[in-house]
Structure formats: structure tokens, C-alpha cells
Amino acid sequence: MTNTRPYLEGPHCSQCHSKEGWCDKGLCVDCPAQNCDCPLECKNCGELDRTTCTCTCKDGWDSPDCSVPCANGHAYCGAIPGWTNTTYCAMDGFDAVNDYCREMCGHCEFATPGDPNACCDGQMCYNGGYLDETTCQCVCPAGFSGKDCIGDVEMTTSPAEMTTSPVEMPTRPVEMPTSFPTTMAYESDICYFGGEHVHLNQTDACVCPEGIGGRHCEIVSFPGGCYLFSSDAVSHPDAQRACSTMNGHLVDVKNEHQQNIIADGIAATTNATYWLGQKLQPLYTLTYSDGSTAPAPFQSTSQRPSPCDMCVFMDSSQSSSDYLTNTVSCMEYHNYVCESESKPCEPNDCQNGGNCTSCFGASICDCPDGFDGMFCEIYVDECDSNPCQHGGTCHDRINSYVCHCQSGYTGDSCETGV
Structure with missing residues (x-):
């Protein structure tokens, strides 16, 4: 980002959005348009070109200073709902996909044995660790240890290390929680988005996949926010009030990509019809949930103007692949989708360096590569x-x-x- 501080912790101008390391008084700048120098240091055998102030990374490494293992960085990469395939990497308006989904979008080259473009024969370091290029050993940050900086400094010898298994990487113990938040307790055994129903401490609960939360695994996280797919059938006004009570609003579908994500979410939950935020006012004026006029870019069935307010819902009865929108009386009963901004969890419940966001009262973990589970507690x-x-x-x-x-x-x- 120009004229802003780096968005990640570390040396000045080591993570500039431009991928260059030009710096002026600790700020990322364009050069030579402004006074600048190049303090960029390439990690993990990366090679610095001082003419462009950029690093050429060895296979397996990524980021402007080659300090991060190249990988997908979000649960939406290649997932449903989410950015399901590489088509999104080239779509206008989805530049962030290339930043979040490095591997899916083809920006990663992985080291193999004997690879001439590998650093230290492909040795990788994780959780903020980096290679000592002299010894080819990982220098791990506080709290991590082991050949790849995967192990916890407090862990004892794992079963994997005590066997003759060829697996060299130390594994963290699997730490399944002994209890779940009380908000997850419920009477039904329905778990959406592939969640697993368990009976723990005399309570039924759902163990949700990575990036999913809520008592039924009905809350889906995406960068900056989340969707809640409610299974309650209510009128449009009641749906608006329910979302508002949870500090959110009925989702406003503003492009085809968003419509596809909502359709995928419906297919993964109740497969019913869901209210959206849009309303069709008299004289055929379409508005969003905040009252502003909507241009209606999404796919819809044709409807004739109505003298009374009509509300928009996602019609799952059209076909399993279309999920077109339709308009009916706002007093009909349908399920609904709420949208809300996310915020950091306090405290962070995610293990092994997972990022925790809170949305609609649920804590959702975004796990680093190599870890899985509701709390990133499972080493893969x-x-x-x-x-x-x-x-x-x-x-x-x-x-x-x-x-x-x-x-x-x-x-x-x-x-x-x-």
C-alpha cells in the first residue's frame, strides 16, 4: 500500500502490497517518484534485485521478502461456498483471490528432491520461522520448535518420533476440547456444511469444518464478514428484525458471484427458499435492505410490476444449478440469510496459529496450511x-x-x- 505502513508485522516495507520494497521513513512508497531507499532483505535464499527492489524467491517460498511458505491462505479457496476454481483468479473485481489463494491460482512452485531452485534441498519453516542459510536449519520464533517450526516448545516426544516411521516432522498433540460453548447446545442433530454431530458432556453439539461456525454450522466466514443461513421460516419484516437483533442485516445480493455463494450455501443447508434484503417497491423499483435503489444485476425470473411491496427471495425450486431470485408478498414465510461484518475474537480460541474471527456470536477459525478441525487442533x-x-x-x-x-x-x- 502506498503511503501506508506495512499491513503485517516485520521489518519496514518488507510486505508492501506492490511486492516491491521501496521505503521512505518506514512507509511503502512508489519509486523513483518519491525519495526512497531499498532496505528489503530476502529470506530463505531469495535473491534481491536492487534495480526493482524485489526478491526472486526459491521454490516453496512466497511474499515480497520470501518469508512465507507459498500456500492458499483462506478456507474459501477451492471450497463451496467460496472461490470454487481457478476461474475466479482471472475474473474482474476478484483481485483478492490471487492474494488469498496463491496455490490455487498457480503462483506456487514447490521444491522437489534435487531441485536446483530450492533452498536447502527444499527444507521449509512454518509459523514465522526462517532458514539459516549457513546451517540449513530453521530458526523458529518463540513458542515453536522442531525441524520445521511445527512443534510446540513445551511438547514431549510424540508417538510419531518414538517409532521407526519415516515421517520426520514432529506433530502437535491433538487437543480436542472437553466442552463446547453453550451457544452450540441444541436438541436437533442437524449439522450443515459437513459438520459432525457429537454427544459431549450430555449435550448434543456440532463440530464444524474450518471456516464454519454456529450451533448448526450455519455461519460461513468470508474475508471481512460472514453469512448466517437461518432455518427459521418467517415473514420478510420478521427476518429483517431477526438479522438486526444479531447486529446484521438481510443479505443484499449485488453481483453474480455473491449470488452463486448464497446458492451454494442454500444447497449445503436446508435447500429451502431464503429471503434476501432486496424489496420490490410499487412501480417496480428494486431497493436494498438499507432502502437504496438496486440495479438488479443478479439473475431473476421475470415478474410484472405490482401495486404493493414485494420482497425478493432465492428460489431453490427453479433448479439445483440456477437458484434464481423471485418476488412474492413480503408476508410469505421463507428462511433467510443474514450478513454481518466480522471482528477479532477475544480471546483467540484457535490453536496452532489459526486466526479467529467472531461473527453472529460464533468463533470461527481460519487454520494455517497443515492444520484442520474446528479449532485448528488437528495436524494433517x-x-x-x-x-x-x-x-x-x-x-x-x-x-x-x-x-x-x-x-x-x-x-x-x-x-x-x-
């Missing part, structure tokens, strides 16, 4: 599936693995004879 071991063929040895990496093949075989999974 990529070698569990034994991907290396023909006797190859598997070495776990965050969100990937590396196979060291037996003589006579090659390939990512030692699948090719030579």
Missing part, C-alpha cells in the same frame, strides 16, 4: 496415505509431501521406473 500428516510407491520413503511437509525414492525409481511418488 500427508504421509498417512503412504503415497510413496516402490519402497520410497515419505517425508511430510505442510500441505504436501516429498518422496525419497529407491534406486531405479523416480517421480513425485516414485511411480516411474528408470
Whole structure:
């Protein structure tokens, strides 16, 4: 960002949005239009071009100073609802997808054994760690340890380390909570978006996937906010009041991408019809939930003007792929979708460096690569599936693995004879 401080903690101008490191008095600036110098230091064997003040990163590393492992950075990458595929990487108005979904959008090159563009034979460091290029060992920040800065400094030897397993990465203990927030207790066993129903402490609850929260896993997080898919069928005025009571508003669908996300959410919950924020005023004037005029860019069935107020809902009966909008009397009963801004959790309930946001009273964790679960409490071991063929040895990496093949075989999974 020009004339602003870096948005991440670290050395001045090491994370400028322009990807360049030009700096003036601790601020990211354009150069040579302004007075500037280049204090940028490339981490993890990155090479600095002082002419452009940019780093060329080795395979596996990303960010302006090559300090971050290249990976997808949000639960919406490749997910439903979310940015389901690489089409969004090239769509106008979705520049943020390329920032959040580095791997999905093809911006990551991952190191392989013998890779000439790898740093320290592809050794990676996580949770803010970086490589000592002399020793090729990770320098871990406070609170983390181990070969890849994955382990907790307080952890004892894990079962994985005490076996002859070829997995070298120390794993954090799985710390499932012994109780859940009281807001999750409910009588029904319905859990949406792939949530798992459990019975804990004489209470039924849902354990939600990453990026999902709420007592029924009905709250979906996205950058800067979230949606709540209510299963209660009420009139449009009552739906407006319900969202307002929760410090939100009925969702206003303002583009086709947003309409697709809401449709995906409906398909993953009750598959019923849902109120939106728009209203069709007399003389066929479409307005948003705040009363402003809407240009109606979304897909809709045709409707004739009405002398009375009509309200807009998402019609799941059209087809499973269309989910067109329609207008009916505002006093009909339908489910509804609320929208709200998110805010940081206090305290942060997420483990292993997960980011916690609070929305509609639910805490939602956005987990770093390599961790999963409602609280990012599950370490994902990529070698569990034994991907290396023909006797190859598997070495776990965050969100990937590396196979060291037996003589006579090659390939990512030692699948090719030579």
C-alpha cells in the first residue's frame, strides 16, 4: 500500500502490497517518484534485485521478502461456498483471490528432491520461522520448535518420533476440547456444511469444518464478514428484525458471484427458499435492505410490476444449478440469510496459529496450511496415505509431501521406473 505502513508485522516495507520494497521513513512508497531507499532483505535464499527492489524467491517460498511458505491462505479457496476454481483468479473485481489463494491460482512452485531452485534441498519453516542459510536449519520464533517450526516448545516426544516411521516432522498433540460453548447446545442433530454431530458432556453439539461456525454450522466466514443461513421460516419484516437483533442485516445480493455463494450455501443447508434484503417497491423499483435503489444485476425470473411491496427471495425450486431470485408478498414465510461484518475474537480460541474471527456470536477459525478441525487442533500428516510407491520413503511437509525414492525409481511418488 502506498503511503501506508506495512499491513503485517516485520521489518519496514518488507510486505508492501506492490511486492516491491521501496521505503521512505518506514512507509511503502512508489519509486523513483518519491525519495526512497531499498532496505528489503530476502529470506530463505531469495535473491534481491536492487534495480526493482524485489526478491526472486526459491521454490516453496512466497511474499515480497520470501518469508512465507507459498500456500492458499483462506478456507474459501477451492471450497463451496467460496472461490470454487481457478476461474475466479482471472475474473474482474476478484483481485483478492490471487492474494488469498496463491496455490490455487498457480503462483506456487514447490521444491522437489534435487531441485536446483530450492533452498536447502527444499527444507521449509512454518509459523514465522526462517532458514539459516549457513546451517540449513530453521530458526523458529518463540513458542515453536522442531525441524520445521511445527512443534510446540513445551511438547514431549510424540508417538510419531518414538517409532521407526519415516515421517520426520514432529506433530502437535491433538487437543480436542472437553466442552463446547453453550451457544452450540441444541436438541436437533442437524449439522450443515459437513459438520459432525457429537454427544459431549450430555449435550448434543456440532463440530464444524474450518471456516464454519454456529450451533448448526450455519455461519460461513468470508474475508471481512460472514453469512448466517437461518432455518427459521418467517415473514420478510420478521427476518429483517431477526438479522438486526444479531447486529446484521438481510443479505443484499449485488453481483453474480455473491449470488452463486448464497446458492451454494442454500444447497449445503436446508435447500429451502431464503429471503434476501432486496424489496420490490410499487412501480417496480428494486431497493436494498438499507432502502437504496438496486440495479438488479443478479439473475431473476421475470415478474410484472405490482401495486404493493414485494420482497425478493432465492428460489431453490427453479433448479439445483440456477437458484434464481423471485418476488412474492413480503408476508410469505421463507428462511433467510443474514450478513454481518466480522471482528477479532477475544480471546483467540484457535490453536496452532489459526486466526479467529467472531461473527453472529460464533468463533470461527481460519487454520494455517497443515492444520484442520474446528479449532485448528488437528495436524494433517500427508504421509498417512503412504503415497510413496516402490519402497520410497515419505517425508511430510505442510500441505504436501516429498518422496525419497529407491534406486531405479523416480517421480513425485516414485511411480516411474528408470
